[in-house]
Amino acid sequence: MNPRHHLDPTTVLGFATGTLAAEMSVVAAAHLEACAHCRQHLRSAERVGGLLLEQQLSPPSAEDRQAALRQTMLERLDTAAPAGGVHDDTVVRSAAGHDPDQLPAALAPHFGTSYRSLKWRWMAPGVHCIRAPAHPSLIMLKIAPGKCLPMHSHGNSELTQILRGAYDDSLGHFAPGDVADLDSDVEHQPVTTPGVACICVSALDAPLVFSGWFARKLQQVFKL
Structure with missing residues (x-):
């Protein structure tokens, strides 16, 4: 698995x-399990976080100094080199002997350990979902192959990790391991690829904004 779409530096931070x-952290952790590139960014963020902590323990500084420090931190994250196969055992499981039925470890406390045990709920034709009991805005979706989802934007942020299958939208092709880290400026209409159902896990910190009346009616029922 070699993801091509990654977490935004501010999400990593x-x-x-x-x-x-909390919901966003679950999806981010699921992506980090699959992505060496973002794990390298995470290590850089942890180092910069230590510098920020030292700065907080120092005598108070001016606001412009804090802003400059934050900008430096984001630049470091943007220029961090991809990892060369080094793994953090706290977030990564070994690929050796991995059971293809096993969900990412980050999702197990919320959805169980295997795909076969998932109990899907009908949402719309070709679309099923599971909502995490403790986190209503953490949702797993199963979307039939070749399905065109309604055009929508985002009230604030959406973080989606692709687990199986794939979809295409105006931002590109999203396959297993890829993450869509979206904000309110993005409007898109995912279309799942033929052959295999697309299974993904999403976290929202505000409701989606649908342009179609039918999708808006479903939104009232399913609280998306």
Whole structure:
């Protein structure tokens, strides 16, 4: 698995510092299990987080100094080199002997350990979902092959990790291991690829914004 779509540097920073929302952290952790590139960014963020902590323990500084420090941190994250096969055992399981029926470890506390045990709920024709009991805005979706989802934008942020299958939208092709780290400026209409159902896990920190009336009716029922 070689993901081509990665976490935004600010998402990595939030994960490293523990300021990312709980639902977003679950999806970010699932991506980190599959992505050496983002694990390298995470290590950089943790180092910069240490510098920020030292800065907080120092005598108070001006706001412009804090802003400059944050900008330096983001630049370091942007220029961090991809990892060369080094793994962090706290977030990564070995690929050797991996059971293809096993869900990512980060998802197990919320959805169980295997795909076969998932109990899907009908949402719309060709679309099924499971909502994490403790986190209503953490949702797993199974979308039939060749399905065109309604056009929508985002009230704030959406983080989606592709687990099986794939989809295409205006941002590109998203396959297993890829993550869509989206904000309110993005409007898209995912279309799942033929052959295999697309299974993904999503976290939202605000409701989606649908342009079609039918999708808006479903949104009222399923609280998306």
